[in-house]
Every structure is written in structure tokens, then in C-alpha cells.
Amino acid sequence: MRRAEKVERIGEILDDLYPDPPIPLDHTDPYTLLVAVALSAQTTDKKVNEVTPALFALASTPEQMVELGPEKILETIREVGLAPTKAKNLWLAATQLLEAGGEVLPDWELLESLAGVGHKTASVVMAQAFDVPAFPVDTHIHRLAWRWGLSDGSSVERTERDLKAAFPVETWNRRHLQIIYFGREHCPARRHDWMACPICSFAAVKKRVAEESTKRLPSPGARRSRPATR
Structure with missing residues (x-):
């Protein structure tokens, strides 16, 4: 399958499954979205949504923060x-915004x-707030x-460039x-049924499947070692 055909088919499936995907982080305006996204690093959206109501009840503006x-x-x-670290940064960011x-x-x-x-946080705010x-x-x-062969997994910067191009x-x-x-x-990191997946069943790169069966996707920015299948 040609890359353009793969991308088009992936888009069609995603549009069919999620025609109007909601923003997973609860917020009321650009500032509260910024705060929620900043809190979401290394934390689930569910946990952030459990924490932010109390925070926003106390501080939903830079002045209040x-x-x-x-x-x-x-x-x-x-x-x-x-x-x-996040508490300190929220306070500093609010101070910077006031300035x-x-x-x-x-x-x-x-x-x-x-x-x-x-x-990444700035991108979410630009996309979803503005x-x-x-x-x-x-x-x-x-x-x-990386699984779908749309980028090489070398860095999030490379992935962003490749997806924007695709x-x-x-x-x-x-x-x-x-x-x-x-x-x-549909597409978990572990114990994934490739052939039952609506997209991996046709889009997954065989080399990626082999790599993932023996090792995890390298962390963004990490150097990739030679695949064990080579």
C-alpha cells in the first residue's frame, strides 16, 4: 500500500470512530486549559480531571494563581x-503571564x-483553545x-514533522x-493484537512488529539500537 493511500485510509477510520473528538482535559478557557495540560505531564488525564476542580475553585486566573x-x-x-515542580511552575507561569x-x-x-x-503544551493550547x-x-x-510507519520513532520532533507532512x-x-x-x-502499548486492530491490521510495518516483539519503542530522543531481527 502506498503511503498516501495508507494515510487516507487511517484518516477515514479515525473520522468514522471519532468524528468530533472531545478535549480530554476539563477546562473553561485558555488559561485553565494551559494549567490542565501542564499538569498532565507524566500523569493521566483522569487524575488531572480529579485534581483541577479543587484547584480552579481556588485559582482559575493568573492573578488568583x-x-x-x-x-x-x-x-x-x-x-x-x-x-x-509543577506547583512552582504554575506559580511562575502565572507571574509571567501577569507581567x-x-x-x-x-x-x-x-x-x-x-x-x-x-x-507540546503550547501546541495543545494553540490547537484546542485558539x-x-x-x-x-x-x-x-x-x-x-512509529507502528504505522509514518515516522521512525527517533524523536517527538521528528514525529511531529512527519505527521504534519502526512x-x-x-x-x-x-x-x-x-x-x-x-x-x-484500540492500540495499547502492550499485549496488542495486531491483526484485530482496525488500523494496525493493514498499516503496521512488519519490521516494526518484529522490533516491538523484542523491545519497546525507544524513548523520544533516545538513540535506537539495531533491531534484533536484522
Whole structure:
């Protein structure tokens, strides 16, 4: 199957399964989305959604977050992974936002300058809060792009570039959500039934299947060793 045909078929299946994929993190505006996404690093969306109601009841604006202070923020978000670092970064980012005018704006430079906000978090906010085309890459997307032969698994930056090149720009904002949901519901990292999978059954690269049977997908940025099947 030609790459273009594979990409088109993958898109059709994703659109059929998830025609209007919801944003999995609860929020009310760009700032609360920014906070929720920042909290989601190394933490499940479910856990973030359990923690943020109490946090947002105390601080749903940059001003309120600054007033709350790092210690109270930490007390409120303690159940999420890396809570001490995230509490400090939420407070610092809120301070930076106040210095920049107090609003979360569709500005890549502003977002990526905030404490604890990397390119992925900025991409989610740009895509989901402001409808700016972006393709945030999480672990599900990185893994599936590698399985399907759409990227080589060498880095999230490479995966993002490859997926942007593969899919039409007007699909990016829904496509990244669709792949996340697909990874969770149909394409798990372990004990995956390749032939029963709606997409892997035709899209998985044989070499990837062989590699994954003996080793895990390398961490983003890690050097890849030679596959055991070579």
C-alpha cells in the first residue's frame, strides 16, 4: 500500500470512530486549559480531571494563581506526578503571564516562554483553545506513528514533522485527538493484537512488529539500537 493511500485510509477510520473528538482535559478557557495540560505531564488525564476542580475553585486566573502561592498550589495538586515542580511552575507561569498582560494569547513565543510550558503544551493550547493548526505529539501518537510507519520513532520532533507532512493541515487539530483516543481504546502499548486492530491490521510495518516483539519503542530522543531481527 502506498503511503498516501495508507494515510487516507487511517484518516477515514479515525473520522468514522471519532468524528468530533472531545478535549480530554476539563477546562473553561485558555488559561485553565494551559494549567490542565501542564499538569498532565507524566500523569493521566483522569487524575488531572480529579485534581483541577479543587484547584480552579481556588485559582482559575493568573492573578488568583499568583495569590494562591506555590505551597498552597502544591497542597492542592499533590496527587499528580512531579507535583512540587509543577506547583512552582504554575506559580511562575502565572507571574509571567501577569507581567505580559495577564492573558493567554495565541502567541507561540509567549506560550513557550512560560515556566513548565514546552512545545507540546503550547501546541495543545494553540490547537484546542485558539483553533490554530498544530499537531501535539504525546506518547500514544509517538508510538502509533512509529507502528504505522509514518515516522521512525527517533524523536517527538521528528514525529511531529512527519505527521504534519502526512495529514492535511485542516485535519491536524482533530487528528491528534483521534490518534490519542485510538491508542487508548484500540492500540495499547502492550499485549496488542495486531491483526484485530482496525488500523494496525493493514498499516503496521512488519519490521516494526518484529522490533516491538523484542523491545519497546525507544524513548523520544533516545538513540535506537539495531533491531534484533536484522
